[in-house]
Amino acid sequence: MLLAILLGFAFSIFLVFTGKFFKGRISILAAGIPLALFVYFAQFIGRISDGEVITQFHSWIPAFGVNLGFTLDGLSLLFSLMITGIGFLVFVYTSAYLKGHKYLDRFYGYLSMFMAAMLGLVLSDNLISLFVFWELTSISSFFLIGFNNTSRESRKSALIALAITGIGGLSLLVGSIFLGSITGTYSIAEMLTMNPEIASNPYYILIVALIFGAAFTKSAQFPFHFWLPGAMKAPTPVSTYLHSATMVKAGIYLLMRLTPVLGDHEFWNTTLIIVGAITMVYSAIHTLFRTDLKGVLAYSTISALGILVFLIGQGTVDALTAAAVFIIVHALYKATLFLITGIIDHQTGTRDTTVLRGLRKVLFPVAIAGFLAALSSAGIPPTIGFIGKELTYESTFHFGNMAILLTGLIVITKILLLYAGFVAGIKPFTGALPERFENTKMPSFLMWLPPVILAVGCLVFGIFPGLIEGSLVKPMVSSMGLDGKDIHLKLFHGFNVILLLSVITIALGTVLYFTLKPTKKLEAWIAKFEKFSPQTIVTNSWAFFFKFSNGWTNLFQNGYLRNYVATIMVFTIALTGYSLFTTANYAVDFNSFSPITFYEAATSLVMLVAIGYTVFTRSRLAAVASMGIIGYAICILFVIYSAPDLAMTQFSIDTLTVILFVLVLYKLPKYLKLSDYKMRIRDGVLSLAFGTIITLLILEVLAEPVNKEVSDYYAANAYILAHGKNVVNVILVDFRGADTMLEISVLAIAAIGVFALLKLRLKKSDQR
């Protein structure tokens, strides 16, 4: 299985380097991969339907508990077949749809990367590696939505999609890690037995909420749904493959996969039912007034995803069976509808439902496919859509005391979706052919065959539901932890309420289809309500957030050095001051200090005056001179306190610094402006506070006991071992010689810097 997944990645990397050589021929090569994988996965059908679960394990990063563990059971098998099967058709379709496109190789690269990631996602048993693949699907989706990268709209949509699914991805990551932390494993298989413990864990709600965050964003649930219509900017094969058949179902997959681990809890069920219900009704209504075929399909896809979430939320065998069947139903008809939309767009150049008519005369096979898909979407027998719908009604109808409400909601949704299916699958082909479409040509069979195959699937599985019953649906329901023994799929269940509901649905839907005529005007009028849509709210809050970021950044990073210094000082003073005043013990023993002599007092006084003068004088030269005096005063202190070497050094350095200053300064003008009064007060308070803290700190430290172990060692060994009597110099060249080595390096570097600063002049062209 690992190889199966890696194949796609390998191919996309392969294309990076060789894409150019293959030009037209990559299509066949590319389409061969999903086909081969489809066959590979199909051969497991027998074993899986016998109840076997095939697992594989590769160690990857045991240090994190992250491994490539793969599980092939009913659930992952169905998804794998969908991914590779529809993948194959989409690959074939693309070869004609994007024929001769400059970047066809890139497109296949992204597509096969996506396929591989998606396979990895559904096969992974390890939550973290699942997350890895999950993110890879988001990223490949980003690249595919932005495939027309010079279009501003495409880029924007790609960004929005990535941002929304990115939030979800992180939510999944955190949820998985938390789940892993409380169970001690990331393996889903190992978690299966821990449901009760997990449900009673105090973090249960948090974890489930995080997992929901992932599932809802990926599967475009309200209020995160709006990225999906935007994602339709991608070329049609992408919309078909990622944004209807596979990737958006990753969220559904996740919920199904974790049902046995996290499900069967009130929070789980209620949230899913509510969110699913809102999504399915809300976006079904949205399909009504759309005039762009892809827009209609996008919203009907969201609605269908809502139905799936809604069913998973119910969590009964009936509901999950319905969900399992509906996934197949939806994949078949929605992919068909998208593909034919692509054909229409490709051949006629428009997707506007208000002008498209009568195309059956020029695109006959496509019309057949559209018709079948529309029937299946409407749930009209004998398509498989009918079975799906019956099962759905069945489950809601028996769902305790909420049955009436839930059934009502799902019926309304189904009525609206019928309309949507008809608009996409039937409307463009009926009626008279307008003149402008008369010259429409049939596309290559590579393009029309895939939707026809899928549409035929809708019919065949409807007539012979046994084909999927034992092989796919039952194992799938069992892998969600339920007993799927009693599942029997059939077209006709006898005359009962469910059938009546079906009839009502079909009747009302058909009426709706014939009465409602969306126009551009109507669409524009409806668009006014966009003000209240989640998309607008998110866009506006984003704008606000962006403004806030700007304000925040400029508040701190305002370009004024003194503000930076002030902030740093405030921070330092606050922390040290707090510590000093809460913990210190103010024990200053004045007796331990040495008495003050005249020289010391005089030197200190001179220094104080010099400091004051340096700070407040208005002449630069005077400031420099008095700074020199500070240095000399320190020099005298060094002499008094037995540090002759220091005094010598301080003296010469101080003199040199003053000389340098004077050399530089006499070219500069006088001090220009002075900061205002308030500013000086602020700075004065800040600096005095810091000075005070330093003084107090010194007194505190001086009250502590002294440890002279190190200097005693130096004193004792300076002559005996290091052959020197001036201990300071011995330290400099021997005990701590490494410091001195670096010190002269610092000097050398500084000199080079000075040299370069003064001598190096860049030519204009060399500048930034």
Next chain:
Amino acid sequence: MKTIILRTASTYLLPLLLMFSIFILLRGHYSPGGGFVGGLIASIAFVLHAFARGLDNTKELLKIHPGFLMPIGLALAFLAGVTPVLFFDLPFMTGIWYPGQLPVIGSLGSALFFDLGVYLVVVGVTLTIIFTITESA
């Protein structure tokens, strides 16, 4: 500045100060002094010479660009540091001492070469900085 007195004085001052700086360098291990202060005194000697005779004269006298003293000094100090590593299999900067005593210097060891390196670097650095500033002032 370029008075005759100073010019004449600098002729004698330069060698005198240089001698003094070397003395300070050598005695550093026993009394206040050392490579750093020694280097500074030597630089002052050259700076005075430059004031008196003009920068070009001093440069001519020096033959090489003072900046060149920096890598030489660094190399010397570095060698003093790595010699024990390379030849004696002792750690970096370990003092290597010549047995016996010399006048003025006292014990002769790698520390002295190290200090000499410091001296050269300091001369190089100070002169580079001051000469560059004077040139571009």
Next chain:
Amino acid sequence: MEVILAILIGVLYAAGIYMILRRSLVKLILGIIILGNGANLLIFLLGRVVKGSPPIIPADSDVFQSVYADPVPQALILTAIVISFGLQSFAIILVKRAYKVVKTDDLDEMNAIDKDS
């Protein structure tokens, strides 16, 4: 005397910070130098000061006979002073260059780069 030194150091720190907070580039450099002096004295004082007995072993002896000043802080300060000298001379030249190129000593005007975001 230690108290007076402690206060002196506090004043040096305060003056240094105050100067750094000014708008003039020259004052900024002066502030840094004063701050550096403060830090050096701080090391010196915290290593405990002793009067009149430099850490030089008497010529006639192999070890110290009496109390001596702690040589370690002195060595540290020496290193620190020299390093500061390197940094300061570089800073002073930086002032010169900045003044030549930006044509001002006012730090508030040195923000052109922040406007182009």
Next chain:
Amino acid sequence: MTQQLVLYPLLLQMFLSIVLMFCWRKISWQRVISIVGSIINVGVSIWLFSYIWENGTQIVLAGNWKPPFGIIFVADTLSATLVLLTAISGLAVSSFSSASVVAARLKFGYFPIFHFLLLGLNGAFLTGDIFNLYVWFEIIIISSFVLITLGGEKAQLEGSVKYFTLNILASMIFLTAIAVLYGLTGSLNMADLALKVAAIENRGLVSITAILFLVAFGIKAAVFPLYFWLPDSYHTPPSAVAAIFGGLLTKVGVYALIRVFTLIFVGDQFIENIILIMAVLTLISGGLGALVKNNLRKVFSYLIICHIGYMIAGLGLFTEVAIAGTIFYLIHDIIVKTNLFMVSGLIFRMRGTNSIRNLGGLYADYPKLSLLIAIPLFSLVGIPPLSGFWPKISLIIAGFQAERWWVVGAIIFASLITLIVIAKVWASVVWKEKKELPVRLNFRYFDKLITIRKAQMIAPMIFLSLVSLYIGFGAEHIQQVSSRVAGELMDNQQYIEAVLGK
């Protein structure tokens, strides 16, 4: 041979700097010496790392004075890892510099200073003496001052004044902290300090000292609210300089924080909380800044800040898992950030600007290079399984265990912002249509470079991209290293015993 192994990277860099100084103005020589030297350095560093990995912490006593009296160099796994990473980044930037830095700058000591900077970095990672650490820091900052001003353009000078002032301020605070520490303990050896500080009764004083260190290193590491120098200066020097700065300079601050707060100042709840709050605000502030900026290098600068937050958060959580996350992130970040700034340099050479608004069309003009650029960009975001992803697992686990939800929240927030920012960058720089810009006369556009120069620019990117791919896909190995480092750090007795030999 191996007795002095710890010092070899230092001696080699010192040697290179001196030799390069002798080759003043002979820039062809300098290019060759620098690249060859850097290759040797990578070899030496690998040797050191594998030796440490096999034999545990090694020490060298400079001057052969027994600890705590002389200066000591200590290589534990953390130091050896960082030395190795410095060598790798150094090699990449050395090659990149020789192509992208203009000859005028090379003639004024670019390469010697560059190697001094690497020397300083290695020294800071290897030293076991707190004052010596200060001196290494000074080597680093003076080299960085020279590099950041080299060329003396207006923007460079303006940026460097801020860079200079705030870094000097940090050094002064660092020096003050050392003074206090020496006053309290009379020692400078870090292992010895760990013992002596633990024995001090006046905990208030210890706490204040720790805060001073926190501020000093916090400024270097660019942590909120101390990071201001970074966004104002990192976009001004040549991109090769920015690459080594972006990759390594702030990381020295992070290293110092890690070292000091796992070895000397341990177990102060107050400080740990402060660190956590700073980390969270750093994550947020950096992210917000990256979001609003429109200059490629400014965006990256803010991302540096933002991602420092992850490492600091790990330090603040202070569990073995969290520290392992910090170390992993550190390893990833050094490689990727270096690469990113080289990318910005490459883009600059291609188009003559780094303004995101004016960029575009890379995908059409340079499809393969665009994909190469994608690797560091998306590694930075942490698209799994690329390198930036894995450390987040450790950090989130640690946050969960400590029940610090706000920390986890900030980590997530920062990841999301990074994702959005990078996607935005990608969309407008790579995807967007090319904008016709006025052609700059005599500007050395990428297309005009001779092949060898092109190779010198592209090869290091490929090299670093491969390294970051390895970090991502071979996360097992990196995590082993990180866990081992975290284990060593959390048990500071191990370090103390290795140094003082008790």
